[in-house]
Amino acid sequence: MxxxxxxxxxxxxxxxxxxxxxxxxxxxxxxxxxxxxxxxxxxxxxxxxxxxxxxxxxxxxxxxxxxxxxxxxxxxxxxxxxxxxxxxxxxxxxxxxxxxxxxxxxxxxxxxxxxxxxxxxxxxxxxxxxxxxxxxxxxxxxxxKFALDVHLEDSDESLTCKKVDVHFKKIKKAILQLLKHRHVKPELKGAYDVAKQEKICRMVATKMGFDWDRGRMDVSTHPFTTGNCVDCRITTRYDPKEPFQSILAAVHETGHALYDLGLPYEHYGTAQGDAASLSTHESQSRIWENHLSRGKEFWHWLSPHLKKEGWNLTPEQCYGHVNAVVPGFIRVNADEVSYHMHVILRFEIERGLFDGSIKVKDIPDEWNSRMQEYLGLKVPNDAKGCLQDIHWTNGFGYFPTYSIGTMIAAQLWEKANKKLKLESDFSKGKFTRLTDWLKENIHQHGRRYDPDELIKRATGQKPNPSALIAHLRSKHIP
Amino acid sequence: MxxxxxxxxxxxxxxxxxxxxxxxxxxxxxxxxxxxxxxxxxxxxxxxxxxxxxxxxxxxxxxxxxxxxxxxxxxxxxxxxxxxxxxxxxxxxxxxxxxxxxxxxxxxxxxxxxxxxxxxxxxxxxxxxxxxxxxxxxxxxxxxKFALDVHLEDSDESLTCKKVDVHFKKIKKAILQLLKHRHVKPELKGAYDVAKQEKICRMVATKMGFDWDRGRMDVSTHPFTTGNCVDCRITTRYDPKEPFQSILAAVHETGHALYDLGLPYEHYGTAQGDAASLSTHESQSRIWENHLSRGKEFWHWLSPHLKKEGWNLTPEQCYGHVNAVVPGFIRVNADEVSYHMHVILRFEIERGLFDGSIKVKDIPDEWNSRMQEYLGLKVPNDAKGCLQDIHWTNGFGYFPTYSIGTMIAAQLWEKANKKLKLESDFSKGKFTRLTDWLKENIHQHGRRYDPDELIKRATGQKPNPSALIAHLRSKHIP
Structure with missing residues (x-):
């Protein structure tokens, strides 16, 4: 044998x-x-x-x-x-x-x-x-082969720079239009005890189906998920002035974790026991982050729990907070709309570094001029600019999967919600019908199909930005 | 080369x-x-x-x-x-x-x-x-070779079952006499907040010279130390009804850590960068546990700090607590005197398992009859008897080093204290002259000398139980 x-x-x-x-x-x-x-x-x-x-x-x-x-x-x-x-x-x-x-x-x-x-x-x-x-x-x-394509393939074997470029052009155009409609972020007063934030993050993860016998939740500078289907670890981070960041990060990372925990252990070490791609992985975190924890129903369910902790935040305040479109310097704090400009900007620089049109020493200038052009922001220093993320220390070709994954998340959500009408579940704090749908349509297959094929089987369409653009427009154009 | x-x-x-x-x-x-x-x-x-x-x-x-x-x-x-x-x-x-x-x-x-x-x-x-x-x-x-000797050599290349037996016979005899003088443990009332206990444990470790940039302190069921000279991790455990256990465990494990952190990093991977033996390692934890944190001076210094946390414990109460001789079932909770009977009992069983005079199935009976004979205790169940320790899951031949290490600790303490008169330092919370002496006489040499030779160079005598027996007698015979 x-x-x-x-x-x-x-x-x-x-x-x-x-x-x-x-x-x-x-x-x-x-x-x-x-x-x-x-x-x-x-x-x-x-x-x-x-x-x-x-x-x-x-x-x-x-x-x-x-x-x-x-x-x-x-x-x-x-x-x-x-x-x-x-x-x-x-x-x-x-x-x-x-x-x-x-x-x-x-x-x-x-x-x-x-x-x-x-x-x-x-x-x-x-x-x-x-x-x-x-x-x-x-x-x-x-x-x-173009070297960045080789690395991109490592993250997602269905991707090439050319494909990314086609999707990103459409997304960029739509977002630059959307960014004309900005929403002011409601001001928050008071302190949000970190221990209470942690309690809420744990409750939400539990509701999503996170299995604490097979995982942990801790704190790190940048939230991340690592591990496997019997030992999966997520992190979040807490800001005592603002409880939303920790909750959204916990939801996002729990989405990743549900994928890892949903992979069939009996196939560990084979393609079928592995995630389809990093874009697919990101789709699993983003579907929860954008379509659960940025939705009205979620906050209608959660705000009474916040009240119990002594935080008087109405569902509308919470919803307003997590959906305010206020372009900023830091990608991981970005709103749902301007987020993609951070990824696109970085992809453009990565491609420049690989085709020779951009030198390493010029990165800050390239970064800052794009931030000005796309988001109208003058970057005050590199910590808030090109030094903000850890990822380049681990190589290149990974960043595009953030937006490609978000794009796929919108496709999956459109399909799942059409079929299952999930919003009324969400307003009652019941999230597991989505978990089950994702398990059936994505998790259980591991890497059995190539990433594009997997999404086509789940949604009827290959990865494309239509659902994402439609979602953002319907939500952010008044 | x-x-x-x-x-x-x-x-x-x-x-x-x-x-x-x-x-x-x-x-x-x-x-x-x-x-x-x-x-x-x-x-x-x-x-x-x-x-x-x-x-x-x-x-x-x-x-x-x-x-x-x-x-x-x-x-x-x-x-x-x-x-x-x-x-x-x-x-x-x-x-x-x-x-x-x-x-x-x-x-x-x-x-x-x-x-x-x-x-x-x-x-x-x-x-x-x-x-x-x-x-x-x-x-x-x-x-x-007798199989247990092969494993014993792994823990300490100077040890054989025969040598252990010679030391243990003397220790056993002395202790069975000492056990006639028992001290009642003063009763404790009130709750001892775990966060405050942790604060105190960290302070004591810091005073001993623990470098937090090269180490951590966490919680585990059984306290232990692991790591190397740039990343050394200790654990302790907290009982909200009793603050002494966590402090003594933290002192003990910090002693281990100071050894690991004191090994010369430039010799990492060679004998000189390695600990001399497990007995030597245990001597480094026990010298601090028994001769610092079971000493009068330590509690004279610490009790005002305890008072600041709202715990009204006099130095005499503290000293009485950590020195009460009350034989119990659990080795890690044992007093300084009866402790060795747990180790001796276990060594006798280990030897029996290897020479065939004891079968695995008979361990509980063998254990319980010795507990009755040596400590006058009737073991109520295996959790409090032969199942209490994790060590056998990792093999055999390690246990004797607990008592041999304690024996060596007494020799090192006798020598260091004679030369440096450390007690007055201890009453002021100054512990680092002992750290420095150990670094010079033990840590820096790594495994350059065989364990017996190392101790002879440091104290003038090969490992032997005289100092331990003298220490216990002077302290515990009224």
């Missing part, structure tokens, strides 16, 4: 990879400050071991043997996906993988300092190194 | 090992309940990779090459220690290591359930498996 032997070995590689996931979580949530150097070494050692094991000749041999075996459809998909990844991985030398891991972990710490001092120059040489490494990695994998 | 190449490779193995340490910490402190199965797989994968890398032919070849190189004294010690470990490790097959890791991780979870239900029968088959595995491991390493 070469199929069984092959995937037993692959699972072992996955276990080591998932150990790395815990270390990454620990680094963001728990690790003492000076632990970073050891952590960089741990990651480098782990990533080179994982790479060595995955790209071993033994795996290659087992793949060839398995191809001769009689397989069912699901097994064929698993083998095909694995073979594609194996071919890709064997092209990248182990030393390059270990080197890249070390550079990236170190760059993450430099980025932290640089952001604290709002000093892009401090970060620039590290970013340049990462850019060089990413170009080199892409050239190992496919020297004839 | 084969020496450099060899230890570069060894460091990589250590990085993976230390990643396992973080996963272990996470399992006890953070992991969601159902994460255990994945964690067991992660440990198994990691331990087999570590074993494979460490026992590779390439390491063997580099060792042989390095032996021909001209080395300084320190390098020679590093090489000698490494070669000994390499020889030992190459005798154990990788599959056996992975299998053992899985069995042990799983047994840990069964132990948790069995203890909760006080059901030894549930745990017994798993303990039997571990016993068989440990005997097998020992037979791989040295089939002619």
């Amino acid at each position: 070469p199929y069984k032997e092959l995937f037993d070995k692959i699972r072992n590689v996955c276990y080591l990879g998932s150990a790395g996931g815990i270390l990454g979580w620990d680094q963001e949530v728990m690790m003492p400050k000076r632990g970073i150097e050891m952590r960089a070494h741990q990651f480098a050692a782990l990533s080179s071991v994982v790479h060595d094991m995955f790209t071993s000749k033994q795996i290659g041999k087992l793949i060839r043997q398995t191809k001769k075996e009689k397989l069912n459809e699901a097994q064929s998909v698993n083998l095909k996906t694995l073979e594609k990844e194996y071919r890709k991985a064997t092209k990248v030398p182990t030393e390059h993988v270990a080197h890249a891991s070390k550079i990236k972990t170190h760059a993450t710490e430099v980025w932290r300092e640089a952001r604290a001092k709002s000093d892009f120059k401090k970060f620039a040489p590290h970013l340049q190194k990462i850019l060089d490494i990413e170009k080199k990695t892409a050239s190992y994998i496919n020297p004839r | 084969p020496y450099k190449e060899l230890f570069d490779k060894i460091r990589n193995v250590c990085y993976l090992g230390s990643a396992g340490g973080i996963l272990g910490w996470d399992q006890e402190v953070m992991m969601p309940k159902r994460g255990i199965e994945m964690r067991a797989h992660q440990f198994a994968a990691l331990s087999s990779v570590v074993h494979d890398m460490f026992t590779s032919k390439q390491i063997g070849k580099l060792i042989r090459q390095t032996k021909k190189e001209k080395l300084n004294e320190a390098q020679s010690v590093n090489l000698k220690t490494l070669e000994k470990e390499y020889r030992k490790a190459t005798k154990v097959p990788t599959e056996h290591v992975a299998h053992a890791s899985k069995i042990k991780t799983h047994a840990t979870e069964v132990w948790r359930e069995a203890r909760a239900k006080s059901d030894f029968k549930k745990f017994a088959p798993h303990l039997q498996k571990i016993l068989d595995i440990e005997k097998k491991t020992a037979s791989y390493i040295n089939p002619r």
Whole structure:
């Protein structure tokens, strides 16, 4: 049974990879400050071991043997996906993988300092190194392809820069129109106790179906989700002046977690046990964030609970708050409308860095002039500009999935809500019919279909921005 | 430079090992309940990779090459220690290591359930498996040696069952006499807020010299320390009815942490960057626990701080509390005197399991009859008896180091205090002259000398129970 032997070995590689996931979580949530150097070494050692094991000749041999075996459809998909990844991985030398891991972990710490001092120059040489490494990695994998496309494919195998560009042009046009209609954010007074915010975040996650025996919720500078279907960890962050940010982040990350927890454990280590793509993953967080926690019904249900905590916020105030369109500097705090301009701006810069039209040293200028043009904002410093996000320390090609995922979320929501009429559930604090629908239509399939195909099966249409644009227009044009 | 190449490779193995340490910490402190199965797989994968890398032919070849190189004294010690470990490790097959890791991780979870239900029968088959595995491991390493001695050597290469027996006979005799003088524990009333306890634990750890940039303090069922000299993590546990347990545990674990943090980072991955033995490690926690936090001066300094938190405890009440001799069922809650009877009892059972005079199924009876004989206690259930400790899930031969370490702690304290007159420092909350003395006499040497030699250099005497017995007598005989 070469199929069984092959995937037993692959699972072992996955276990080591998932150990790395815990270390990454620990680094963001728990690790003492000076632990970073050891952590960089741990990651480098782990990533080179994982790479060595995955790209071993033994795996290659087992793949060839398995191809001769009689397989069912699901097994064929698993083998095909694995073979594609194996071919890709064997092209990248182990030393390059270990080197890249070390550079990236170190760059993450430099980025932290640089952001604290709002000093892009401090970060620039590290970013340049990462850019060089990413170009080199892409050239190992496919020297004839545009390097950013190689990385984009890593995030979502249905995506290319060209496709992203087509969607983003439409979204950009619609949003620049929408941004003419701005809404002032109602002012908040008083303090919102962090422990109470946490209690509410936990209650909402529970209502969404988060299984606390298989997960945790903690605090980190930037909210994130990591883990697997038996140990999935989400983070949020608390602002004592404003309780909405923590709730929306908790809802968003719980959406990611429901996907991870919904993947079939029995298929762990195969394509069917894995998420379809990072865009698909983002669609699972955004559908909850935008279509649940930015909806009227959610706040009608939640505001009495807020009142119990001593916070006198009407549903209308809450709704007004989370839907005010007030362009700002920070992507993760952005409203539902202007958000996409942050992603588009960054994608344009990423593409420029890869096609050579933008140099690393010019990033602040490029960033700031686009912020002025798209959102009418004068960036005061790099901490509020091009240094705000951690992601480039981990490479390129991931950012577009934020908007592509949001676009898909709108498609999924349109379909699910048409069928299930979810709003009345939501106003009663019942969210799990959506959880179930997503589990059936997205989660359970893992990576069995390619990302575009998966969305077409779920909604009848390939990924496209129509539903997103319609949703934003109906909500934000008075 | 084969020496450099060899230890570069060894460091990589250590990085993976230390990643396992973080996963272990996470399992006890953070992991969601159902994460255990994945964690067991992660440990198994990691331990087999570590074993494979460490026992590779390439390491063997580099060792042989390095032996021909001209080395300084320190390098020679590093090489000698490494070669000994390499020889030992190459005798154990990788599959056996992975299998053992899985069995042990799983047994840990069964132990948790069995203890909760006080059901030894549930745990017994798993303990039997571990016993068989440990005997097998020992037979791989040295089939002619008594198997428990092989494991004991792992904890402390200066120890044998025979040596332990000689020390333990003396300690046992002295303690059985001392136990005739019992002290009633003063009754405590009121509640001791956990957040305030934590504040005090953190203050004491800080005074001892714990570096928060290189460490954390958290909560776990059983207090422990894990980590390395840039990322060292301690835990304690809080009882709202009694603030002393958390403080003593924090002092104890901080003692361990000061050792880890005091090991020279530049020698990481070599014998000189490693702790001398587990007994030595325990001596570093016990010297602080028994000779600082069970001393009069400590409470004279601390009780005004307790008063600030609203706890009206006189220094005499505190001292009386932490020094009351009241034999109980639970080792980790035991007083300074009866503590050793728990260790001795367990060592006797361990030896019996290995020489065949005791069967796994008979452990509860053996345990309970000794508890009756040594401490005059009738054990009500296994949770309070043979199921109380997690350690057997990780193997055998470790327990004696608790008492041997305490014995060494008394020797170190006698020497340091004679020279430095530390008590007056302690009454002012100044603890770092002891930290510095330990750093100079123990920490900085790592594993450069064998454990007996290290203690002889520090105190003028090889490990022996005289100082411990004198300390206990002077304190506990009225």
